Ligand code: CTP
Ligand code: MN
Ligand code: MN
């Protein structure tokens with residue numbers, strides 16, 4: 001076969017929100033390296049570099065085939081010199097020497113371990129490393145003052161760093177469903193985040209809560225939280241009230257990508273029993289399916305003597321009024337890069353400001369209403385991309 005025949009012409013549009021990105025990734029050997037470099041840049045507080053690596057990885061994730069030669073990169077967006085060097089290295093040597101050197105560096109490993117603690121960001125990790133703390137064990141022994149979130153993060157470190165399965169997410173969903181139904185009948189909950197995009201595991205479980213009657217959702221979060229707490233489901237929670245109405249800088253333009261909904265960052269206590277109940281309640285006839293038998297087997301494993309019969313799971317809860325629901329759903333479904341690209345597209349290509357609350361047209365000087373995600377994509381002049389294809 002000639003080299004010419006080997007070169008497939010690849011082309012993708014430049015914004016991630018213009019492309020369909022499924023979980024099927026033909027270029028993981030490249031995207032793993034670029035993602036590690038992105039992660040490292042983010043932990044070093046170099047967000048610009050981090051985004052550049054993430055954009056490059058997202059372009060490769062959207063390709064229909066594995067890249068086999070540098071020529072195929074011609075005309076692809078978001079691949080700067082640095083990223084091309086990483087890709088060439090992998091094509092020629094099988095690995096990226098830069099990614100490998102990073103993976104093995106003491107600093108990267110210390111940053112990864114410390115920012116892996118719930119409640120610890122890049123700046124805190126850096127400060128601790130300068131104090132000579134390079135691991136979770138060293139932090140435990142250091143006697144450093146920790147805030148409530150960090151204490152919980154340390155206490156449940158192993159559980160929180162173990163991926164959450166879909167079965168566990170469904171079991172948490174049942175509990176949140178019960179909580180919401182008992183404090184506000186008629187309220188609706190939606191699974192958002194990675195699980196809505198079809199991921200099989202996640203670092204947490206994300207839910208969006210609303211009520212079909214505008215205003216009925218006000219003050220809902222504290223009630224849901226106290227119900228959950230009274231039933232012993234919460235190991236940790238921090239609730240933030242809605243600050244959207246008080247904001248002065250305009251609802252569609254929050255100072256960061258952070259929104260202002262009533263929200264709760266929490267750690268749930270999920271027992272093996274609850275997990276089992278969720279499985280049997282949702283699929284009463286599924287015992288004939290080999291897949292569900294496998295899941296039950298796994299559950300037995302984790303529940304056997306010597307192990308604690310429960311695990312800690314990170315859960316994010318958000319409450320939105322129905323009038324903002326479509327924006328909140330779109331904003332909390334992710335991926336983070338997809339969201340970032342949607343906002344960039346809105347601003348640069350459409351002169352609009354998109355947030356998890358609203359879409360503002362800066363030319364017409366008015367808010368554009370939407371009752372569904374489809375309507376928001378239409379306002380933005382984008383083809384609708386379903387959640388399973390937002391895995392940029
Ligand atoms: N999000 C947000 N504000 C935050 C945290 C998260 O708007 N303070 C949004 C993110 O932009 C993302 C969604 O919530 O769209 C889910 O975030 P996260 O749970 O961090 O990521 P997932 O995509 O769910 O991935 P994972 O499976 O690792 O949880
Ligand atoms: Mn560079
Ligand atoms: Mn998530």
Ligand code: MN
Nearest residue numbers: 193204206316
């Ligand atoms: Mn989350």
